[in-house]
Amino acid sequence: MGAQVRMAVAEPIRSRTPLIGRDDELAEVRMRLTDPRVRLLTVTGPVGVGKSRFVAALAEDVSPAFEGGGGYLDLTDTEPARDLDDLVAESMTDLSTAASGFPALPRDQRFLLVLDGCDRLTATLATRLTGLLSAYPQLTVLVASPARLGIYGEVVVRLALLQVPDPTQAADPAALSQIPAVRLFVERTQAIRPDFRLTDANQAAVAELCARTDGLPLAIELLAARMALSSPQRLLAELDRDIGSLAGSGSDTLSRHHSMMAALESSLDLLSADERLLIGRLAVFAGYFDAAAAAAVGGTTPEQTCQLMAGLMDKNLLRTAECPDGDLIFRLFRLTRRYLLQDLQQTEDYRAIRRAHAEYVLALAASGPDSRGLDRAPQLELVGSWHEDILMALTYLDESGDKVSMGRLASALRDHWRTGWLTEGIRWLTGSGRLTPQGAGVLGELLIEKARLDAAEHGYSGDLVAADRLSGTEQGAALLDLAGYLFAANHGEQASRLTEAALREFTRHQDMRGIAHARYVLADIASSAGDRKKAIRLCRKALSGLRELPDPAGHAAGLERLAVLLIGGPGCARKELEQAVCALGAAAGLRASTGHVAPPALSTAVVYAESLARAWLGDQAVDECLAAGAAQPADRAIAEAITPAERQPTVRPRSLARQRNEHLLTRREWEVAELVACGMTNREVARRLGIAEWTAVNHLRKIMRKLDCSSRVQVAGWITQRGRNAHDEAEAG
Template identity: 30%
Template sequence: MAAMTKTSRGRHDGGLPAEVTSFVGRRHEVAEVRRLLAVSRVVTLTGPGGVGKTRLAIRAGQEVRRAFRDGVWLVELAALPVDTRGAGTDLVARAVAGALDVPDRSAAPPLTVLTNHLRGRQALVILDNCEHQLAPCAVLADTVLRAAPEVRILATSRQPLGITGEQTLPVPPLSLPDCEAPHSSLEAFTQGEAVRLFAERGRAAHPGFAVTEDNRDVVCRIVRRLDGLPLAIELAAVRLRALSARQLLDRLDERFRLLSAGSRAVLPRHQTLRALIDWSYALCSQEEQLLWRRVSVFAGDLDLEAAETICSGDGIARRDVVDLLIGLVDKCVLTRDDHQESVRYRMLETLRAYGAERLARCGEADTLRGRHRDYYRGLAGLARAEFFGPMQLRWLRRLQAEHANLRAALESSLTEPGTREDGLSMATDLLYHWLSSDHLGEGRGWLERGLAVVRSPGPTRGRALWTAAWLAVIQGDITSAAAMLREGRSIGERLGDDSILMYVELFDGQVAMCEDRAEEGLRHLERALERHCCTGDPTGLALTLIRVSLAHSFLGHPERAVAAGRECLAVCEAHGEGWHRAYMMMALGVDLWRQGELKQALGMERKSLAFNRSLGDLLGAGITVEVLAWIAASREEFQRAARLLGIAGTVWATLGARMSGFGYLAGYHDACEDRTRAALGERAFEAAVERGARLDREEALAYALQEEQPARDQGGGAEEPARLTRRERQIAELVAQGLTNKEIAASLVIAQRTAEGHVEHILTKLGFTSRAQIAVWVRDEGSAGQG
C-alpha cells in the first residue's frame, strides 16, 4: 500500500503511522475487526500479499485507540529475515520492544524484558507481516497474552498464528463492479471500492484523470483484471502518468513488468508486483511451490479430486495433495470456497498468472494442459453417462461450477489437431449443461466450431449435428436446425446408426411443429418414440414423450397427451430423474389448463418451476412462467398475468427467441396478452408488464411461485422505508445534510460512539459503502413520499 510516515513514539496514541493517502472502502471489515477485538485478545487478519491487511489493521487500530490507555503500537516485521527453524523469538521480541520504545539494556532475554514492560498495561500491539516469522510470533503472542491480561494483539499474516483463542478474519480483495450488468449511475459506479481506489490514485498520478461515462467500461475491466487487489490497483494507477486507461488495459497481460513503479519509501518487496509475489512464493515449501505452478493450469477454481488427478505425480504423491492444498490455503495463495456439496479452491488471477509463468519456465506447461484437457473431457463424458438418474442435479451443479475449466479444455481440444474430434465429442457430451445453464449460445458456438474442423461423416459428427440442431431450435433458428438435421440423417442412414436417427427424427418433429406442420411433426415424434423404445435409451424416451404429449395436447387429443405424460413420469421416477420430469409436469400443466383444470394446472407448473429454479434453468423457467401467465388470465388475475408476461418476455429476450423451442404454442401467449390488455387497458397493461420485466431473476421467480411480494413490486420503484428504525432515519437525514458524526451526536445529545454505531448500522442495512449513498437514498425516499 502507500507509504506512511511515523508520528512521535512518545505519545500513547503515537504508535501508529499517519496515513498519507486516503483509506478507501473496508467499512464492514473495520467494523468486524473492532467486534472481534472486543471478544478476543488475539485477532489475525489473513490474506494474500497486497490485499491491504496492513492498512486495514492500522485503520482499525486508529478507530479503537481510545479503548487502550497505553496506546496502539505498530510493529513492522517484514524486514526481518525468514525464520526457517522456528528459533527467531528473540529477534521478534526485540523488534516489538523497539517499536514500543522499551529500552534494551537488560541482560534478561528480550521476551522477558518485553513481558515485564507490558504487564499491567492496557495496549493493542499490531504485529504486521508475521508469515515469515510465524512460529516466533506465535510464541511471543502466547507469552505476552498470558503475562499481560490487558494487552490485545492484532496480527497480519498470510496464515494464522495457530494459538489458543485466536480469531481469524480473511481480508478479501476490494469489491468489484459487474462489467456485464446493466449500467448503474456513474455516481454509484464510482462508489465501488476497487473503482474508487483506482480513481483516487489515478487522480494523484495524473490530476486530469477522472472516471467518466466514456471510460467506465475500461476502468471496470482494469480493476476486475487486477482482482480488486489494492496493491495491484495502486501500482496500475501510477501508470496513468504516462498511459491512458485504455492503453493500460491493453497492456495488463504484461502485468508483472508493467506494475513496477511503487513508492521507493516502502519495503523493496512492495515496490513491484513480481517482488511481492516472489516473497509469497519463497515462503512455500518446494512441494507447495510445485503445486502452485501446477494449479495455475486451472481456469476459475478447482476441487480436490481435480487437483489430485491433474497435479499429482512427478514430485507430488496423490495422497499429499490435500495437505499441500491446505498449506497453500494457509498461506493465502488459494482461497477456500464452500459450495453446496463440496469445497472448491480459487486463486487470484494475479497469482495464477505468476504460477503459469513459472510453469512454462519449468517446461511443464504442455504436460499439465494435456492432463487438464483429458480430465475435463472425461468428466463431461461421465456426466452425460450418469445424467439420467439420481445424480443428475449434482452433476449439473458440478458442471456449472466447472464451467471455466470446461471452456479451457474445449479450447485446448479444438486447437490441437490431434484432439479436435475429442473436443467435438466433449461439446456434445455437455448438451444438458448448455441447456440448463446460461451458456446455451456458447454451447452452440463450441459445437459449430467443432463441426467446422471435424468434417469426417462419422458417429461423432452425426451426434454433434443433432445436438447443435436442438440448440438452434431453442434459439429460434429453424432454418439452420433443419439443415443440420438433414446432414445428420444422411450420416445416420449411411452408418445404420439408430442412436443418431432416433434423435434426428425427434428434432425433425420439433422443426415441423415450429413451422405449423403439427400433424407431420407428430408423425416424426411417434417414429422417434418407436426407435427409442427399441434401443432402451431412457433419456431419449423421456425427451420424446414430453414432445409427444405437447403435440397431442396442441392437436386436441387430451387423453393421448395425458397418457404420454404419465408414461414419461413413470420412466423418470423409475430412474430417480428430475430435469425431464419437470418439463413433463410443465407439459401436463398446459393440457390441464386447456381442459379448464386451473388448480391442478397451477400445481403442476409450480412444481416444475421450483425444480428449474433450483437448477438455474432459464429456458425451463421461461416456459413455465408463460404457462402461469395463461393460467392467471384464465382466473381473471390480470395484473398478475401481465407481470408474468413481463418476466417471461425478459427470458425470451435473453435467449434471443420468443417461446424458445416451443414457438408453436405462441398462439396461447397471444390470446393471453390480448385478453389481459383488454381487461386492464393499454396503459395499465404496459405498466404491469414493465414491473415484471424490471424484477431480477430471484425476485421474478419468487413472484411467480407466490412466495413473496418483491419490494419493487409493491406499487413503486423505491424500497420499503421501514427498513430503518425511526432513530436511524433521523440520523440518515442528518447525514444527508452533511453533518459529521460529532455534529450528529451534538445535535441529538448522544455520544459520538453511539452516532457512529447508528451510521454503521444504516450502511449495513442499506448495503451501502459511503455517506454519499445515504444522502442519495434519503433524497430518493423524500421524492417517493411526495409522489
C-alpha cells in the same frame, strides 16, 4: 491513563490517505481488539490486500484505549535464525535492556504491541508469543501476518478484497464510482491526473481492470500510477500481455512491495516444495474447482491434496466459496494464476496437465444432472467460471487433434450451451468432425433454438453433420432428431423430408427400431396435417415391425399411439372405438407388468383419448374393453390392433351442423368444437381452419361459456354425446 509508549525500532506505515472500503472491518476489529478477553489478534489476507496499513490505522485508533500505551515492531528484515532472538527474545523477555530500544512492558496496565512484517517468522513467533502472553497478563498483541500463527486463543481476521464491479453489467459512471475498487482507482489516478473522470467511454475498461485485480489494493494502486501517461483501455491491453506491467515505486504505494511480481514471489516463497508444485499445477483452472479436481491435475492422492490445500488456504493463496450442500470449492486469485501460468507453460509437464484438466472437465460434463457435474455451476451462479474451463478443455482437445473427445465434451454440454452460449456451442459442435447421434441431436436443437432453421437443415444434409461425418444408423438417428425439432417448430415439410431420409437409412441397415421410430414421426406429421388415415396406416406398420422384438415398452407406446389416433378421429365406428380401448388396456397391462412409464406427452394424450371414448361408448363399455385388453397376451393384442376393424355406421360429429342454432353456436364455433372433439390441440385446430392460434383459443372460450363447460374434455363430451343422440334419432327415423 499511562503514557503512550512509542518504540524506536521502526515507524509504522501511516495512512496518509483514507482507507477505502474498510469502515466495517475497522469497526468490527476495533470492537474485538478493545475486548480484554482478546489477547492475540492476527490480521491476515493475501499479499497486497493492505494488512500493514490496516493494522497501523487500527493501532493508532485504538491505542488510547490501552492505559499502558502501545508500541510497534517491524520484523520485515529480521532473520529467523538469530535476529528474531535478539529483537523478540531479548527485547520482549528482558525488556529492561535499553539496547533493544523498547521500554519495559507494564505488568499492571493494558498494553498494545503491534508486530508487522512477520512473513518469514510465523513459526518462531508462535513459540515466543505464547510465553510472552503468559508472562504479561495485561498485554494484547496485534499481528499483521500472511497466515495465522496457530496459537490457542488467537483471533484471526482475514481482510476481504475490495468489492469489484461486474464488467458484464451496465452501470452509469456515478454508480460505478461508489464501488470501493473503482473508487480507489479513481482517487489514486486523480492524485496524479486531477482532471481524470469516469465517463461512458472509459467506464467499461475501468470496471474490467478492477475485476482483473480481484479488488487487490496494491494492484489497483500500481495500475493507477501508470495512468499519468496512459488510459484505462491501454492499461487493459498491457495487462493482457504482461503482468510485469504492474510495477511502480515508493511514491505509488505504501506497500513494501513495488511490483505485483515481487509481491507474489514473496508470498510463494513461504510455501513448501510440495505446496509450490501443487499451486503451480492448479493454475490450469481458470475458475473454481474442488479437491477432486485439484487431485486430478496435481498428481497427488486425495489425502495429500487436502493437506496441501489446507496449507494454501492458511497462507491466503486460495479463494473459497461454499456450495449449498456445505462443500467448499476453490479458485486462485486472477493475478496469482497469471503469474503461475506463465511458469507452468514453460515446463515439460504442461501438456500432460492440460490433458488431465480436459479429461476431468469431460468426466464432469458426462456425469449427468444428478451428480457433481457441470450443471452445479448454474445452481451456484458459477456458470461463467466453469465456462472458461470448458473452453480451455475444448481448445486443448482441438489443438491436440482429439476430435472424438472434443465432440463428446461439446455434446455433453447441451444444457450449458443453452444458458447463453448457443453460438459457441454450435461452433464447437460443427468443428468436432463426426458426431454421435447425441451430438448431432444437440447441434440440431441449438440451431433450431437460435432460429437458424435454414442453417440447421443445411447442417444435417451437408456441411455440418451429414453423410460425410455420420454413416448408417448414426446418420438416420441424427436426421430423425433434427426432424423432431423441425416438426416441433412447425416446419412439417422439412421434418417429413428428413424423416423419409432417416427411414431409408434405417431400412438399408434393417434397423427395426429405427424404422418404427421414423414411421411414428411420419404418423405425427400426417396427423398434424389432417391425414388421419395415413397416420393410422403408418402407426400400424410401425407397431407391426416391432412385434417380433422383445420390447414391452415399445409395444405399449405403439399400442397407445395407435389408440389415440383411432379414438381422436372425426368419425368413429363403434368397433374401431372398442378395438382402440382394448389396445389401451393391453398397453396399461404391459406397463404395469414391466414398470415402464409413458412419456408425459403420450400419457396426457392417452388420458384425453380415454375420456373421449367414455363419452362415445359409456363408462361400462370402456371399462369392459380395458379389462379385456389387459388380459390379452401382448402378441395377440398387437395382432388385433394392427388389423383394421370392420366398418360399421359411424357417428360423425360433423352431422351436428343441423343443430347449430339449438345452442347459439356460430358456424365457426361448431367447426372448432368438432375438431376439439377429435382430440386436436389449439394449434392443430388453427392449422386445419386456416386461422390464428389465438383466434382458435378465443372461439373455444366462447364455446365453453355458451355450453357451460369448464374444460376441453367437457366440450368434447358434449359434442360426442349430441352426436350419439343424433345417430340414434336417425336410425329410429
